[in-house]
Amino acid sequence: MNKPLKQHLIDPEICIRCYTCEMTCPVEAITHDDNNVVVDAEKCDFCMDCIPVCPTGSIDEWRVVETPYSLDEQFGWQELPAQAEIGSSSGVEALDDAMEALLAEAHKGAGGKSKAPATATKPTVNLYNLGKPATAKVTGNFRLTSGESGSDVRHIILDFGAQPMPVLEGQSIGIIPPGTDAEGKPHLPRLYSVSSPRDGERPNFNNLSLTVKREVQGLCSNYVCDLKIGDEVKVTGPFGATFLMPEDSAARMLMICTGTGSAPFRAFTMRRQRAQAGGSGDMIMFFGARTPDSLPYFGPLNKVPERLLKKHLVFSRIPGVDKEYVQDRMMVEQEAVANLLADPQTHIYICGLRGMEQGVELAFKNIAESTGLAWEATRDAMRDEGRYHVETY
Numbered sequence: 001m002n003k004p005l006k007q008h009l010i011d012p013e014i015c016i017r018c019y020t021c022e023m024t025c026p027v028e029a030i031t032h033d034d035n036n037v038v039v040d041a042e043k044c045d046f047c048m049d050c051i052p053v054c055p056t057g058s059i060d061e062w063r064v065v066e067t068p069y070s071l072d073e074q075f076g077w078q079e080l081p082a083q084a085e086i087g088s089s090s091g092v093e094a095l096d097d098a099m100e101a102l103l104a105e106a107h108k109g110a111g112g113k114s115k116a117p118a119t120a121t122k123p124t125v126n127l128y129n130l131g132k133p134a135t136a137k138v139t140g141n142f143r144l145t146s147g148e149s150g151s152d153v154r155h156i157i158l159d160f161g162a163q164p165m166p167v168l169e170g171q172s173i174g175i176i177p178p179g180t181d182a183e184g185k186p187h188l189p190r191l192y193s194v195s196s197p198r199d200g201e202r203p204n205f206n207n208l209s210l211t212v213k214r215e216v217q218g219l220c221s222n223y224v225c226d227l228k229i230g231d232e233v234k235v236t237g238p239f240g241a242t243f244l245m246p247e248d249s250a251a252r253m254l255m256i257c258t259g260t261g262s263a264p265f266r267a268f269t270m271r272r273q274r275a276q277a278g279g280s281g282d283m284i285m286f287f288g289a290r291t292p293d294s295l296p297y298f299g300p301l302n303k304v305p306e307r308l309l310k311k312h313l314v315f316s317r318i319p320g321v322d323k324e325y326v327q328d329r330m331m332v333e334q335e336a337v338a339n340l341l342a343d344p345q346t347h348i349y350i351c352g353l354r355g356m357e358q359g360v361e362l363a364f365k366n367i368a369e370s371t372g373l374a375w376e377a378t379r380d381a382m383r384d385e386g387r388y389h390v391e392t393y
Contacts, residue, residue: 004086007068008039008046012077013125014058014114016172016239018191018393021050021059033075034131041068055391056242057113078126114242115386117347119251121198123241124166130189133176133234134163138227139207149294152214153260154225155195158233159207165235167194167208169267170244170349170389173237175210177220189236190220193351193391195263197271211263211296243349243389245271251281252346254337256326256360258288261352261392262296268349269309281345284310284336288326288356290317327359334367341368341378347387354392 010021010030015037022030022037029043030050050059063069064086116123128134140157167173174189181187196209214225227233245253245268255265265285272283289295292315301311312333316323330337340346341364350360368375382388 004064004066005068006046007041007063007065008044009061009063009069009074009080010037010039011058011061011080012036012074013079013241014056016056016058016191017126017174017189017236018055019188020053020055020393024050024053031071032130034129035126036075036077038071038074040071055393056240060113113383114389115383116242116244117246117248117251117386119246119248120244120386121168121247123168123171123244124238125241126236127164127166127238128236130176130186130236133236134160134165135232136160136163136165136235138229138231138233140201140209141225141227141229144211144296146293149291151259151290151294152225153294153296154212154214155296156210156212156224156227157201157207158210158235159205160235161206163206165206165208165238166198167238168198168244169194169271170264171238171240173208173210173235174239175220175224176234176236177223178234187219190224191239192224193260193263193267194238195266197267197274199274203274211260211266213260242386243351243391246347248345249275249281250345252340252343253281253283253349254340254346255283255285255349255351256330256356257285257350258326258352258356260296262287264351264391265349266297269304273304273308282310283308284312284340286312286314286326286329286333288314288316288352291315292318325359326356327363330360330363331366334370337364337367338371341373342371346382348382348389350390350392352392357390357392 017037019037022032026047026049027043027045029040031038031040061080063083066086136158139159142155144153144155145151172191172193174191176189177187179187192210192212194208195211200207201209212221212224215221243264253268257265269283292298295313312329314324314326314329316325365375368378379388
């Protein structure tokens with residue numbers, strides 16, 4: 001009888017196909033086809049380098065098996081198989097003990113396994129893939145930041161015509177840049193969060209919007225930022241099954257972001273604004289940027305009524321003013337944040353550059369412990385309940 005073994009897998013429903021894990025793996029055990037990103041059991045040595053870099057937790061899946069799932073089997077999955085019954089319990093227990101020690105180390109700094117809010121709408125995932133992408137037409141390209149800011153952030157509107165693109169707030173799509181890489185292979189998609197609500201940038205039209213920052217050496221960002229009206233682009237997705245908003249008008253939403261991490265929160269806010277549900281839930285945003293003219297949607301954000309969205313716009317590079325970051329403003333507003341942490345209706349969302357995580361985590365810890373809450377236990381309980389969401393890159 002084969003000895004039971006632990007197999008590392010990726011959840012195809014939650015995976016957003018950012019390919020970060022594949023690029024990180026030092027033994028090239030992670031690969032992809034047109035449909036899924038998977039782990040080769042023959043190559044994986046459980047180094048755990050891929051765990052902390054995954055923004056969704058989809059990489060953190062394991063099964064005890066008698067015979068490993070093949071690559072072909074994994075490529076065909078739409079969702080993970082359930083854990084099968086294994087004959088040798090003693091062998092399984094020994095494997096679990098060893099793996100738990102490795103995982104405890106790997107989880108340091110990782111976002112952990114995400115779960116969708118209990119009331120979230122069931123998302124459509126991976127409708128279009130590398131082999132069969134959708135074709136969208138550019139109907140808008142607007143600069144959101146001033147030339148003096150040193151940051152070129154664009155609002156891109158894509159129309160899908162007769163092709164269905166059922167995207168929910170918090171999901172992402174992939175844009176495939178044209179051409180090939182140095183090895184002659186087609187470029188992989190670059191992932192962008194959708195910044196419009198489910199009924200479209202223009203209500204009831206089959207379109208959506210993206211918030212894209214031009215990076216100096218960014219292959220796809222320069223391609224997208226330079227798109228003209230009428231251009232066609234190849235699109236994969238939608239992706240993401242956990243960073244979703246609750247369909248509960250009484251749910252309270254605490255949103256923390258920097259730069260283009262604001263994209264999903266624009267979608268959340270517009271969804272609430274259009275729904276006009278009249279519920280008691282409120283929305284609070286801590287939004288960080290260098291200066292007001294480098295903050296995407298600065299003007300439109302200021303027009304959103306305070307009764308719908310309480311805004312804390314935080315700037316770190318205003319001449320003659322002390323630097324302030326989102327975690328600093330959270331400490332200033334610690335009474336309001338503490339109130340949210342204690343409320344079982346609260347959902348927390350963090351989106352932006354990975355560098356913001358440490359400061360935000362420390363602010364939450366200080367605020368929670370000042371009121372007698374153990375932060376790690378509170379955070380993990382919220383994550384298990386689908387109320388704590390992190391997507392950073």
